[in-house]
Each structure stands twice: as structure tokens, then as C-alpha cells.
Amino acid sequence: TMILGIETSCDETAAAVVENGTKIRSNVVASQIQSHKRFGGVVPEVASRHHVEQFTLVCEKALEDAKATWSDLDAIAVTQGPGLVGALLIGVNGAKALSLAHGLPLVPVHHITGHIYANRLAGNMQFPLIALIVSGGHTELIYMKEHGSYEIIGATRDDAAGEAFDKVARTLDLPYPGGPEIDRLAKAGEPNIKLPRAWLEPDSYDFSFSGLKSAVINTVHNAKQRGKTVDKADLAASFQESVVDVLVTKTMNAAKAYHVRQVLVAGGVAANQGLRSSMAKACEEADMPLSIPPFSLCTDNAAMIAAAGTIGFLKGTSADMALNGKPGLNIEEF
Ligand code: ATP
Numbered sequence: 001t002m003i004l005g006i007e008t009s010c011d012e013t014a015a016a017v018v019e020n021g022t023k024i025r026s027n028v029v030a031s032q033i034q035s036h037k038r039f040g041g042v043v044p045e046v047a048s049r050h051h052v053e054q055f056t057l058v059c060e061k062a063l064e065d066a067k068a069t070w071s072d073l074d075a076i077a078v079t080q081g082p083g084l085v086g087a088l089l090i091g092v093n094g095a096k097a098l099s100l101a102h103g104l105p106l107v108p109v110h111h112i113t114g115h116i117y118a119n120r121l122a123g124n125m126q127f128p129l130i131a132l133i134v135s136g137g138h139t140e141l142i143y144m145k146e147h148g149s150y151e152i153i154g155a156t157r158d159d160a161a162g163e164a165f166d167k168v169a170r171t172l173d174l175p176y177p178g179g180p181e182i183d184r185l186a187k188a189g190e191p192n193i194k195l196p197r198a199w200l201e202p203d204s205y206d207f208s209f210s211g212l213k214s215a216v217i218n219t220v221h222n223a224k225q226r227g228k229t230v231d232k233a234d235l236a237a238s239f240q241e242s243v244v245d246v247l248v249t250k251t252m253n254a255a256k257a258y259h260v261r262q263v264l265v266a267g268g269v270a271a272n273q274g275l276r277s278s279m280a281k282a283c284e285e286a287d288m289p290l291s292i293p294p295f296s297l298c299t300d301n302a303a304m305i306a307a308a309g310t311i312g313f314l315k316g317t318s319a320d321m322a323l324n325g326k327p328g329l330n331i332e333e334f
């Protein structure tokens with residue numbers, strides 16, 4: 001199967017061609033980071049306008065890079081949600097137009113299943129598995145007993161992990177997006193500042209990062225009031241360690257309790273060096289196979305949407321011209 005994937009849920013306009021759900025033939029990402037940087041975050045209206053400008057260009061480039069024609073394709077997979085409504089609409093309506101024009105089936109994809117299936121582009125998925133989703137808008141532990149089956153066993157009660165990284169970065173005057181900046185800075189620092197870890201109730205697989213975020217903000221403000229400065233690198237390292245500690249511990253607890261055959265990590269924060277190395281260490285100690293996508297497939301891209309779309313296509317999932325973007329699409333009902 002040859003699938004064209006399309007992703008426009010946030011601030012990346014992306015198109016990619018994937019063969020058999022595993023082999024990337026092309027992967028085109030037009031990032032809008034430069035446009036949003038001066039606002040310190042994604043401006044939805046600006047994002048939509050960029051998607052309109054880039055949509056046709058990235059789709060054509062994806063086919064060209066893949067050395068494929070429209071008749072080589074079996075289907076078009078598009079992110080239906082969750083995401084920014086105006087941004088989703090560009091991708092969904094563009095995909096509908098292409099589907100109609102070229103007589104190709106249209107497969108709706110849940111963005112987070114895309115992040116999960118980025119792992120299939122890099123290796124095997126072994127079921128049952130526990131997936132730790134850590135992205136800009138989501139932090140979840142998901143139990144998958146087979147392809148296309150998602151049970152949320154834990155989720156954040158406030159900020160997402162990526163959101164916490166971005167907010168803490170802003171407190172430290174680092175540019176948007178803050179995750180990679182904190183990651184870089186943390187390497188130069190020591191985790192010697194005491195910060196809280198929200199374990200919540202024993203046995204809970206939920207997360208909470210807003211208390212930690214406030215603790216970081218307070219640490220900076222208190223120092224400022226006393227005419228002192230905090231070592232940014234040490235604070236970044238301490239913050240990152242606190243986030244990673246909770247993520248890794250809860251994931252490993254879930255992996256044991258659910259007797260899974262694999263731990264999988266997905267989403268933009270899966271690019272974090274601290275998380276990657278701690279998770280690798282914990283999995284090695286527990287003799288648990290681990291899957292994390294390569295860096296380039298952690299943040300938003302369309303290859304992951306095509307990979308997830310391939311599973312949907314093979315299951316017979318398809319949409320008609322009534323398909324609409326859904327900002328709050330639920331993965332369990334998907
Ligand atoms: P969602 O997937 O939940 O809809 P999104 O698509 O906006 O949200 P992603 O593209 O998956 O988010 O990931 C972006 C997030 O990942 C940002 O919050 C960014 O700061 C974070 N991120 C990227 N690289 C790193 C890193 N190396 N360390 C920590 N966080 C990172």
C-alpha cells in the first residue's frame with residue numbers, strides 16, 4: 001500500500017508518502033516556527049494562513065520526492081484532530097479535494113495515533129504495549145492490545161509535558177519552542193535545585209505538571225527579589241529531571257502492571273535527551289523492549305500520519321466528503 005499522509009493540526013504543514021505503513025518514501029515538513037517565534041507561541045490565525053499557502057506545495061513535493069504519481073497511491077490519510085480548528089480545516093478540506101480529484105479513498109487519522117505510529121517507521125511494534133505520549137498538548141499513558149486499539153490508563157490533570165517545557169523556557173527567557181532549549185541547557189547544568197514531583201495517589205497513572213512549573217517560576221522570582229540570579233542551566237537540569245523521573249517511573253509501573261511486551265514513547269517530548277536516556281536505562285534494567293522514534297519523527301510530520309493511516313485503510317476506515325476537522329477528537333472513540 002502507498003499512502004499520502006497530510007498533517008496540518010498545529011504549526012507544521014506536512015505531507016509524506018509511506019509504503020506498507022513502514023517505509024518512508026518522502027517526508028516534507030514546512031515549519032512555521034520562525035513566524036510564531038516573535039509571539040512566543042503559536043498564533044492560530046497565522047498558522048491557518050501558512051497552511052493555505054503551503055498545502056499544495058508540500059503535497060506536490062511529497063509526490064515528487066517519492067518519485068510517485070497520483071495513480072501510484074492507494075489512499076490519502078489526513079489528520080482529523082485534535083488540534084487547532086482553523087488549521088485542521090485546511091488539511092481536511094485540502095485532502096477532500098485531492099481525494100475527489102484523484103478518486104482516492106480518504107482515511108481520517110487521530111493525530112496522537114500518528115505520533116504512536118511514528119514508531120512503526122523505525123522498527124516493530126510488539127503487543128500488548130504501553131505507550132507514553134508526551135507532546136505539546138498531550139501527556140497520556142495508553143494501553144494498546146493490538147493495532148488500532150487505544151485505552152487511556154492515565155493522563156495529565158493540567159499541563160501537558162511539552163507545554164510545561166515551553167512555559168518554563170519562557171520563564172528562563174529562552175526562545176520558542178522551549179523544549180529543545182531546556183534540553184540543551186540541561187546538559188550543561190546539574191540537577192541540584194530541589195523541585196517537587198507530583199506522584200498523585202498511589203497507583204494513579206495520571207500526571208500533573210502545573211505545581212512543578214509554579215515551583216520553577218517561584219524559584220526564579222524569589223532569587224530575583226533577593227537580588228540574586230539562579231543558574232539557568234541548573235534549573236533547567238532540575239526541572240527536566242523532575243519531569244523525566246515521574247514519566248519514567250509511572251510508565252514502568254504501568255508496563256509491569258499490564259504485563260506488556262513493549263514500552264513505546266511518542267510525541268515531541270520523546271526527542272528529549274534526558275527522557276530518552278532515562279527510559280532506555282529503566283527498560284534495560286527491567287528487561288523490557290523499548291521503542292522511541294528517531295528525533296526527526298518525534299515532532300509533527302506527515303509520515304507518521306500516513307503510517308497510522310495505513311492501519312486505518314487496511315481496517316477499512318474511510319470518510320466521505322462530509323468529513324470535518326475535530327479539535328477535540330477522542331482517541332478511544334476513534
Ligand atoms: P499535540 O501532538 O499534543 O497535538 P503538538 O503537535 O503541538 O501537540 P508536538 O509536535 O508533538 O506537539 O511536540 C512539540 C512539543 O515538543 C513542544 O512542546 C516542544 O517544546 C516539545 N519538544 C520538542 N523537542 C523537545 C526536547 N528535545 N525536549 C523537550 N521537549 C521537546
Ligand code: MG
Pocket residue numbers: 010011012299300
Ligand atoms: Mg509544532
Ligand code: FE
Pocket residue numbers: 111115135136267268299300
Ligand atoms: Fe503533535
